[in-house]
Amino acid sequence: MTPADFLFTSESVSEGHPDKVCDRVSDEIVDLYFREALKAGYDTSRVRVACETAATTNQVALLGEMRGPDTITHEMIEDVVRNAIKDIGYQQSGFHWQYLKLHNWLHGQSEDIAAGVDEGTGTYTDEGAGDQGIMFGYASDETDELMPAPISFSHRILKRMAELRHSGERPEFEPDAKSQVTMAYSDGKPIGVDAVVVSTQHRDGLSAGDVRELVRPIIKEVLPDGWLPKEEKLYVNPTGKFVIGGPDGDAGLTGRKIIVDTYGGSAPHGGGAFSGKDPTKVDRSAAYAARYLAKNVVAAGLAKRCTLQLSYAIGVSQPLSINVNLHDTANTDERALEKRLMEIMDLSPRGIRTTLGLNKPIYARTAAYGHFGRQPDNEGGFSWERTDLVDSLKDLVS
Structure with missing residues (x-):
């Protein structure tokens, strides 16, 4: 607990x-x-x-x-x-x-x-999963996008900094940056921000104080009124100078930021990264499906929090298991909900790709600022953020 x-x-x-x-x-x-x-x-x-x-x-x-x-x-x-x-x-x-x-x-x-x-090949002739593994989806009612608040605000700070850099309004910023938000909860609900850390690459010649004065108003803009932490809990470039950055300062690899990509540690992670994989790889597509289902469960008012796990075997089309945990916030029976979710969505790799329209060039936009909590777009991106299953679930409210 x-x-x-x-x-x-x-x-x-x-x-x-x-x-x-x-x-x-x-x-x-x-x-x-x-x-x-x-x-x-x-x-x-x-x-x-x-x-x-x-x-x-x-x-x-x-x-x-x-x-x-x-x-x-x-x-x-x-x-x-x-x-x-x-x-x-x-x-x-x-x-x-x-x-x-x-x-x-x-x-x-x-x-x-x-x-x-491939369909028609292998031990099982149905189109199978591209790998074995476990995938998790999560949703919480603590933000409008039904995401955990700490990761949501961490993303927003950096996204706003990038917008100002790209627009030319803040040419002092360079591309490499990190943020960290420590959220205070009371009775299980976010009530404020206890601490914020931002480390940003910057143009040469700026002092640590200069960078702080550039970053502080962005943090204040992003956080709700009254949530800016005390000055001593606002850490901007705590090591001082940060001019050498990006792959020149530290080597990079695909798939090393899986917690940043998902729920910021508020929910389990199956272990598989998303980027660089077509949607036959259930590490990616089934994690999207799990988020889609969990978000619709919370949006339908069946719970305040939902964690959903799926598991697959390589070459096998249907999931081996589905598990729903509503964290003692349920307005429904979890086992009945699992059965309904399996009925309203085909969770085979082909079914996921068809339902969510994943065989499209929609992936580069997911690479930064999280794969979840984003707005579905007109080209089919972030389709797993839709809440179009709500009507199919509302009758389960007890």
Whole structure:
């Protein structure tokens, strides 16, 4: 049981964090394969991407296996990588979108893996999951987007800083940044912010005090009125100077920020990263489905909090298990709810991709500021944030 009064902390990292640069590049490769498949008339359900990216000082390496239209060239891949890094804002001597060296070690998909996933092949002839594993979805009524408050505010601080940097209003900021918000809870509800940490890369020549004066009003703008912590609990660049950043300051890898990507530690994580994976990989698609179901449960008023777990075996189409935990906030029976959720959504990999429209170039936009708690867009992005199952669940309210 969680105590009624407590502090809880979550962190976020910006689009220019070394690991997030790699997530963005990997997801740009996923989008490229879907875009080119649509142009070439290639069956998008046959697209396979498992792209890992590594980055360090003026070096980027792509590793992984792919399947898609043969219209995709090394030059096209190089263009999307460089353009992504340019869009993030890296034009520094130690990491520059134009001058970095790109190593492309992508290759074709393993026939053994393909046999387990493609319909009509493998031990089980239905289209199976692209891997085994467990996935979690979570929702809470403590914010409008039904996300935990600490991770939500951590994302908002960095997103606002990035907006000001991109617009030119705050050219002093450089792309690499991290935030951390410690939330105070009373009776299980957020009541204020106890501490905030922001570390941001900045132009040379600024003092720590200069950076604090730039960052403090952004934190105040993002937090609700009266929630700005005491000055001694507001930590801005606590190590002092932060000029060398991004992959020049610390190597980056795809998939190292899985808690930033999800619920900030407020809910379990199955362990699998999202970025760089096409949606046959249930690490990604089933985590989206689990969030979709959990969010609709809370939006329907069946509980104030919902954690939902799914599990899969590689090559097997249907989930091995579903478990719903409503954390003693339920207005319904959890086992009856599990049964209903299985009835209203096909949780096979094909069913998830169809319901959520995942065979599209919608992934690069997920790479920073969280995969959850975002607004569904007109191109099909963040479809798992819809609450269109509410009417199918409301009759379960007891």
